[in-house]
Amino acid sequence: MEPISINIESLNLGTLAPMFITIIGAISILLTDLFNKEKHKSLYVILVVLFLVFDLFTLLAHTGNPSGMFDLMHLDGIAILSQCIIIGGAILFVLLSLSKLRFQEFRYAEFFALYLFTIAGFQFMVSSDSLILIFIGLETASLSLYTMIAMHNRMTSIEAAVKYFTMGALAAAFFAFGAMIFYGLTGSLDLSEISQIIVQENFLSSENYANYVFILTGFVFMFAALGFKLSLFPYHVWVPDVYRGSSSAMAGFLSVVPKMAGFVVAIRFFEVFIASDDIIIKTMLYTTIVLTITIPNLIALHQTDIKRMLAYSSISNAGMAMAAVYIGTTQATTALFLYWILFTITNFGAFGMLWLNRGKEQKDYESPYTFEKYSGLVQISPFAASILAMFLFALTGLPPFALFWGKMYLVASAVNAGQIALAVIIVLNSAIAAYYYLRPISYMFLKDPIEGANKKFMQNASTPMKSVIGICVFLAIISVLTIEPLLQVITYYVTSTGF
């Protein structure tokens, strides 16, 4: 028996470097806390930002062979791109912790360590082809998330965390089961090998009946698992409750960052199935997407609380981005990333504005974000009202604000791929969405303030938070100028991966 000899070069440790930095950052935060008691949260926030920036630079500096660690790691174009979005989003959202009011979770350094672990988990998830590593990344991130939600220390938050955990555990079981079926059929856990074998052995044709049924079963399980993470219909029921239970900053984070990771896994996993033109799979995906876009939109019409409304709207937006995965052309994948970058800016703005307006006296199960509480905001605080309205208009898809360009490019990619029906469904849903986005706007702008109501807004605002939101406002307004460079970068990374 020959001794196992591994060349350290062949491991290509560079592929691990970005995640290492995040993990080291998390551990160093824990160590800092160990030796220094009761440090102000700003220290940890800035440490997190610092490590994430470091992480981003290391990532961008990565060149050469994308595979490493026995092909477990796969740091290709879309992995780099999606990690940039994840890290960028994470930097934005952690800055929201610099709030003026004091909250339970920010007193603990562990919160910030967990935050970094979450990011590391998502980074692993997007930069691997192996179902096992994806699973581990997903679980690392999710478990940290549950804890972070629960640390908000309200009954609703704990309820939200438990709900999220239960649903997440179910999703994890689905994922494991789906992975098992694929392993059983193909003898591999590597997505590229699995798809190669599926194509070679012709598993996706009804002649190969026994295997076909198994593949379909596996697909359904994996689809459901991803569906939970991406909040696709009908796996979306946890979203509004969890968002309501978490703080606005956390809810915004949940609506953006984990889903980016989910989309990348979806792109990698669905590629072979979408390319196979199998009627059952196509129908399943198509109906799910259409329902995901439409149903939450209809439910959102009945909401009287901005945060729950935004929760439903983010489900619908996820459905739209999922439509890009379904279309499957290079332009559609580009559109997905463009959409999600702009969605990150816009949704950050919207949730950030809610977070700034968070008041002191908030009781359990009593939302501070009902429409009534925002009546006549423009007369009390014109800037806050205008900015929130701008973000809501941007979410509606009104030009020239950020998300319009994402929607336009997405619809264009659907039209160019011959999916006119899908394009029509997307725009009609934008019109439905316009109605519920207009409602808080009409409360803020068209009504007078309620007599005797709490007139204190922006209680939670601190200068750093305001400046971050200000930057996002600026980006959202001048977004038309950023599209060209963004498209070039995205196209470069996407085409280099071959999606």
Add this chain to the structure above:
Amino acid sequence: MENILSMLIFFPAVAATVGFMIHKDSMRQFGVVVTIVEFVLALLLWYHFDSQVAQMQFVQTLPLISSYGINYVVGVDGVSLFLVIMITFMTMIAVIGLTEKKAVKNLIITILYLEMTMVGVFVSLDLIMFYIFWELTLIPMFYIIGFWGAEKRFHAAIKFFLYTFIGSLIMLIGMLYFGYIYHETTGVWSFNLLDWYSVVLPFDVQLWLFIAFFFGFAVKVPMFPFHTWLPLAHSQAPTIGSIVLAAVLLKMETYGFIRFSLPLFPDASVYFMPFMATLGIIAIIYTAMVAYAQEDMKQMIAYSSISHMGVIILGVFALNTEGISGAVFLMIGHGVVSGALFMSVGVLYDRRKTKMIKEFGGLAKNMPMFALVYAVVLMASIGLPLTVGFVGEFLSLLGFFKVSPILTFIASLTIVLSAVYMLGMYKRTFFGELIKDENKVMKDIHGRELLALGSLVFLIISLGVYPKVILEPLNVSVEKVVKIMDVKSVDEKTKERLRSLNSIGEVK
């Protein structure tokens, strides 16, 4: 002079942005100054405009998203030039005659932003740019109706927003699809209208795209049966909102038909001509009857607007130089006239806080000046010769006469019907005994009101007497549109039809 169009678009926006710093008591003066400067800029544009050239002038191109063919392209021809002048003029008059007391600062800022978007719509030559400005008009208008409006303003504002938003989204798909086809035929991405003019489309594609654009435009015109939002919006909107809505926003879509639908889809335009004409005639007759039944003066004028828009549609879809020139002239004329009408209603509403016709009567006794002004404006609205309303209506109907004398006869009922309801309203408002005490104390118009309404009356009569000043440059550009239609049509029958429609000879 190359930058004059960009200045024209962005000057009000910049002014509005710095306007946040001005104290609210001085805001109205600021608004007046800015809109006057803007109007002078528009006149300067006219001065430098070469009326012998049919091509787009003052064209300026800047790349925005070049990898997807989206550029900042602006330019004017005879059609858009006069509409831009009309917009800037009407905005100026509306701001001068502004009597609103509530939150004037916000109102002026909103109006200035609105002016930017309106000018932008008429000078954009890139489809996506056009779409941006087109959609952006919704936000200020939503705010104006929703905040300064009457009791049912929320409902009106939201209905206005949703109706027009849905229509435009469908148009957006049409635009994107056209972009895709352009890419397929030429290999490059472009949303530049001047590039699009060179693409010849097969008939079925034209048909679908025409329908997509139709939704965007028809909802905003508004054409029967998509018109229900307009009377509601008008009746709830404040005076200045109604003026802008009637004078400018409703002209965007008939302009859209001339600028996009006709030259881009000539065969489909000919194919849909009977359909569009039918909708136009239904609008003319039906809404005129509805207008007659109105008790609310503003609602009545709103319905009469829809009725006149029907004539404009008829003129556009006459598809000959006379009809289209007439339609554009009527757009300008109707802009001025309906603006004046809504302003007059505003005068009454400010004094009595009601718009019900039955509340008034005998006003000619204590408001003689106002009665005179109102009479001139009414006559122009009906289409009396030597007023601005006559020229446009006459030419539109003349153009359509070539298509179908019988339909033209039915359509010319618009003059009779509008005389019926307008004169009826005038009689009940101004003649008879002055019975009510509240009406006895009403003062005649003076100062700002007189200045604003007086200049409108001056324009109504002078353009009615000497329309050539607009018609001549207009004809040059409209002939170009007809020529493009002829070149681009794929069906021989369409070409024949277009040629037979254009054989009367041009109007001098």
